[in-house]
Amino acid sequence: MENYRHLFPDLEEGLQREMQEKGRVLAVKAGQVLIQSGQNIRNTMIVLDGLIKLYRENDEGNEFFMYHLHPGDGCALSLICDRSFKLSSVTAKAVADSVLLVVPLEHTENWMRQYRTWYHFVVGTYRRRYEELLETIDHIAFQNMDERLEFYLRRHRQALNTNVLEITNTQIAQELNSSREVISRLMKKLSEDGKVRLLKNGIEILKL
Amino acid sequence: MENYRHLFPDLEEGLQREMQEKGRVLAVKAGQVLIQSGQNIRNTMIVLDGLIKLYRENDEGNEFFMYHLHPGDGCALSLICDRSFKLSSVTAKAVADSVLLVVPLEHTENWMRQYRTWYHFVVGTYRRRYEELLETIDHIAFQNMDERLEFYLRRHRQALNTNVLEITNTQIAQELNSSREVISRLMKKLSEDGKVRLLKNGIEILKL
DNA sequence: GCTATCCTGTGATATTTGTCACGAAGGTCG
DNA sequence: CGACCTTCGTGACAAATATCACAGGATAGC
Numbered sequence: 001m002e003n004y005r006h007l008f009p010d011l012e013e014g015l016q017r018e019m020q021e022k023g024r025v026l027a028v029k030a031g032q033v034l035i036q037s038g039q040n041i042r043n044t045m046i047v048l049d050g051l052i053k054l055y056r057e058n059d060e061g062n063e064f065f066m067y068h069l070h071p072g073d074g075c076a077l078s079l080i081c082d083r084s085f086k087l088s089s090v091t092a093k094a095v096a097d098s099v100l101l102v103v104p105l106e107h108t109e110n111w112m113r114q115y116r117t118w119y120h121f122v123v124g125t126y127r128r129r130y131e132e133l134l135e136t137i138d139h140i141a142f143q144n145m146d147e148r149l150e151f152y153l154r155r156h157r158q159a160l161n162t163n164v165l166e167i168t169n170t171q172i173a174q175e176l177n178s179s180r181e182v183i184s185r186l187m188k189k190l191s192e193d194g195k196v197r198l199l200k201n202g203i204e205i206l207k208l
Numbered sequence: 209m210e211n212y213r214h215l216f217p218d219l220e221e222g223l224q225r226e227m228q229e230k231g232r233v234l235a236v237k238a239g240q241v242l243i244q245s246g247q248n249i250r251n252t253m254i255v256l257d258g259l260i261k262l263y264r265e266n267d268e269g270n271e272f273f274m275y276h277l278h279p280g281d282g283c284a285l286s287l288i289c290d291r292s293f294k295l296s297s298v299t300a301k302a303v304a305d306s307v308l309l310v311v312p313l314e315h316t317e318n319w320m321r322q323y324r325t326w327y328h329f330v331v332g333t334y335r336r337r338y339e340e341l342l343e344t345i346d347h348i349a350f351q352n353m354d355e356r357l358e359f360y361l362r363r364h365r366q367a368l369n370t371n372v373l374e375i376t377n378t379q380i381a382q383e384l385n386s387s388r389e390v391i392s393r394l395m396k397k398l399s400e401d402g403k404v405r406l407l408k409n410g411i412e413i414l415k416l
Numbered sequence: 417g418c419t420a421t422c423c424t425g426t427g428a429t430a431t432t433t434g435t436c437a438c439g440a441a442g443g444t445c446g
Numbered sequence: 447c448g449a450c451c452t453t454c455g456t457g458a459c460a461a462a463t464a465t466c467a468c469a470g471g472a473t474a475g476c
Contacts (some may be wrong), residue, residue: 026219056342058346062349064350065350066345076338089339090342106411113324116321126334130284133342134264134298137344137345138272139262140349142385149338177350
């Protein structure tokens with residue numbers, strides 16, 4: 001945890017110490033599922049390193065990409081659980097090898113009243129995620145697949161900080177709840193427009 | 209405010225007094241717009257009476273129904289604003305004549321640390337709205353228009369607590385970001401299936 | 417009663433997206 | 447090398463939804 005203090009410049013000294021004492025550092029492998037849909041939440045999770053992806057899932061096994069969590073981000077759903085240990089309705093999966101700080105919920109509720117900076121952290125987290133969800137709704141509600149695909153690519157380029165995304169059309173189709181063929185065709189169009197280049201095992205983003 | 213105490217059985221005595229002192233009671237007419245997209249938020253709003261509808265809007269004037277606020281509900285976006293006075297990205301409109309409690313943000317941040325019950329109130333509010341948004345995403349992402357329409361009708365019957373909705377197809381189409389004709393056709397189907405009855409100025413929900 | 421307006425119903429058609437079928441390219445492993 | 451797997455591209459088709467055009471009914475205001 002000491003190595004990660006730079007991620008939380010706004011959190012006060014005492015709080016940082018408590019995070020170190022009460023929290024457990026957990027390393028996870030790329031691809032590992034952290035929270036399964038329908039599982040109880042008993043811990044707050046904060047990303048220290050790596051990258052986490054959050055999905056919404058439904059009964060029939062369809063999934064839908066919500067947003068990424070970067071180092072310094074907390075998982076909104078697990079930050080405030082109101083003691084009721086509600087069921088989680090999303091799936092969190094590590095995109096890259098990642099490191100998490102796991103803190104039992106009983107501590108974080110105390111921090112909420114004890115540390116003004118923690119309150120700001122939680123409030124900021126929730127608000128950002130809420131607005132990110134709103135943005136997602138905008139896209140599904142108002143836009144066509146081609147625009148949504150471009151947005152998806154931009155988002156992923158930014159999150160992974162690379163112009164080359166090693167990802168299959170099948171995977172994209174799943175996360176946008178579309179079908180491989182549709183993505184394939186749209187991708188061809190993007191390529192013809194010079195917006196991306198199709199590599200043999202991924203996509204290079206040229207200008208989006 | 210005294211008349212509305214029963215709405216907040218969980219809020220502690222001192223807090224209720226402060227709400228009464230610091231808050232301003234505001235009556236609004238049905239149809240009135242409370243928060244316009246892009247407007248600054250400087251006050252927390254809590255619904256005391258009536259019914260408020262929240263919409264997401266985009267640049268081209270399309271709107272999309274998000275959820276209702278009932279008496280006792282706080283407006284999530286305005287509850288925690290993190291002092292940054294961010295722009296609001298939604299529109300709130302009174303469905304019926306309504307009464308609101310308006311509290312300047314500087315007070316509510318203090319309450320957050322001072323009153324444990326306020327903290328729970330805010331946390332609960334945010335979480336519920338967050339999950340409501342998730343549910344909305346499920347519907348747009350995974351379901352067809354007919355299912356979404358049924359869900360819309362159920363939601364409105366529940367919110368308005370009546371089986372007769374005085375609402376036009378045009379209005380529904382807007383809120384689902386569809387078109388009047390589509391709603392008209394689907395409504396006919398619902399009627400043929402005996403799920404609704406089409407009245408001359410509204411819809412009676414029979415079994416949904 | 418006349419006109420303007422709003423809401424509705426409906427056919428025809430276009431667009432978007434999903435589904436099915438199939439073949440090609442590349443990779444892995446025995 | 448050959449069997450197998452995954453991925454991709456693509457044509458043909460189906461389904462869902464949007465759009466256009468138009469007509470009828472209700473209602474408010476004059």
